[in-house]
Amino acid sequence: MTIGLLVQRAAARFGDRRAVQGPDGARTFAELAGRASGLARGLLSLGLSPGDRVLELLPNGCALVESDLALAMAGLVRVPLNPRLGPAEWERIADDCGARALIYDARFAEDTEALRSGLQAVVSGDAPGRRLDDLVTGGPVPIGVLPDDLVGLAYSSGTTGRPKGARRTHRNRIASALAMTHEVLGGPPAADAVYLHAGPAIHTSGLFVLPWLMAGAPQVFLDHADAATILAAVEEHRVTHTALVPTMVSRLAEAADGTPLRMLAYAGAPMPPGQIRRASERLTPHLVQYYGLVEAMPPLTVLDADDHARGLAGEPGLLTSAGRVCLAIDLRVVDEEGRPLPDGEQGEVVVRGDPVTPGYHNAEGRADLGKGFTNGWLRTGDIGHLGPGGRLWLTDRRNDMIITGGYNVYPREIEDVIAGVDGVAEAAVVGLADGEWGQRVAAVYTCLAGRRIEPDEVLRRCRAALPAHKRPKSALSVTSLPLNATGKISRREVLRRMEAGERW
Structure with missing residues (x-):
């Protein structure tokens, strides 16, 4: 199986059903397959060859799904760019992968001026380059793609900050899609199930694109969604499933009092037990956690809804697990x-x-x-x-380990203790340079809306729950914690701010 064959099968089975809907319109399964196939032909007509790397800079929407599927059908290698990274990082990725083309949205025209130099440019909207819609042509794609052919490069930072691209094949992506279907969802979603892409579909939310295509169920895309927008979309589109990073789950739980969600998945980082309980009570009891990496596509492990229920009912140790x-x-x-x-x-x-x-x-x-x-x-x-x-x-x-006085200390254990303080929303722990101990443990945290938790209370909890070498030497209450490009708390940025003595 390859992604192109999967899309053709979905079009043949589900034809006129709604497949995707976003800020740029809606597509049926037949329309989506036809436009993806036509765009694949158009991209090859530009002189691109199978194996060429193509940068993709598109917001959540139909065009993003069409581009993803078209590149796979054409045998081209998709290199999605995170809009939050900015031009300097995009250019480093382009240089590392040897990109031949760029598919981008018109809103990024000014920021991609240097990036477009020497590349074939395809634009969604009115900006320099070949119009995406004009490249969509009729007819089959004359390319034989094999399961072990490269379909994408997923970039993250190396230990020096230099971009590194994990190679992904059709086999990798379809194996992930099948595991998401059977391990995370518990089987193919029903025809009336609606998935909401509230986070960037180039990251964890995008893992649900292929499972929903295989099942013939609709997907709705939001761009730059906050908690209020997500809750409104859940009601308007009768959303049944979504996946979010823990930070957004926490914000959603503060804003909502019950939803019709049949599943709320979270990934990218664990959630402390107190945060899990709030999400279960205020959003949905049907919580699922999954674990994976850029280099090993999720899910590798799953903590399913039954595990969450058991954990909340009297087996709290389960809630600290990444699952089976x-x-x-x-x-x-x-x-x-x-x-x-x-x-x-x-x-x-x-x-x-x-x-x-x-x-x-x-x-x-x-x-x-x-x-x-x-x-x-x-x-x-x-x-x-x-x-x-x-x-x-x-x-x-x-690489987040803190070495203090010769002891290895892992931040997550301390963060879980701090997040267990009533009124604390999130926490981050880092190691600051220390002439005597090598590093000293320092913590920052945010509070739930309307709550004020003093640092002394946080430090008291840590003294009661942790051995001496793991206890933070200082704690700081801040209004927000910095996030990286994928929505996770950035310990690296926390450390930089603390070392620089910046005011938050």
Whole structure:
């Protein structure tokens, strides 16, 4: 199976049903397949060849889905750009991947002026370049695409900040789509199920595009959505499913008092138990957490709705788990030498299977990739242990580890304690340079609307719950925590601000 065949199958089965709807209109399954196929032909007519890298800078909407599917059908390699990164980072990615073309939205015309130099430019809207709509032509796509052909490069930062592109094949994406369907959703969604893309579809929300296409159910796209916009869309479009980063789940829980959602998934970071309880009470009890990486497409593990219910009803340890390992994934916890560790012993998480990237683009000669491959296993850089029921508990990221007085301290454990303080919304913990201890533990946190929690109360809770070497030496209440381009709390930016002594 390839993505092109999947789209053609969906068009043949579901024809006139609504497939996608966004700020730029709506498409039936037949219209979506026809426009994607036509755009694939148009892109090849520009002189592009299978395997060429094509940058994509589009907001949530129909054009984004058409571009994604068209590039896959044409055998081209999609390189999605996050609008939040900005021109300098886009240009570094373009240089690393050797891009030949750019598909962009007219709103980014000014910011992409330098980026477009030397590239074939295709624009959605009125701006320099070939109009996307004008490239959509009739007829089949004369390209034979195979499951192990490259379909995309997913970029993140290496340990030095230099972009690194994880290679993704048709096999990777379809394996992820099947696992999302059966492990996260519990089976194909019903025909009346509606998925809401409230976060950027180039990230975790986009993992649901193919499952919904396979099921013949509609998807609705929002652009730059806040909590109020999401709640209004849920009501207007009778939304049944969505996935959000924990930060947005928390904001939604503050703004809502019940929704008709049949599933609210969260990923990208864990949620503290108190935050999970608020989401269950104020949004929906049907919560699902899934875990994965840029290099190993989610889901690798799933904490399903039953696990959440059990955790809230009296098994709180479940809520700190990343869930059971998915059937199609081989996952282990190993020591520094790569030797498997027994259940309960902490080490690095390694994985292999169809969702795992075959490697990085331009990896030769680079020492800053942060993750490595050993005998077919991806070393994730995540620290954790396996436990009862084949579940995985994640402690932290190896590169976020704090070393204080010779002890290894992982921020997440401390953040969970602080988030458990009544009235605290979110927390971030970092290690500041210290002449005596090497690093000292420091915390920042935000409060729920209308609440004020003093730093002394946070520090008291930490003293009561944590051994001495893990207790923060300082705590700071701030109005908001900085987020990275994917909506996660950026410990790196927290550290920079604290080291610079900036006022928040």
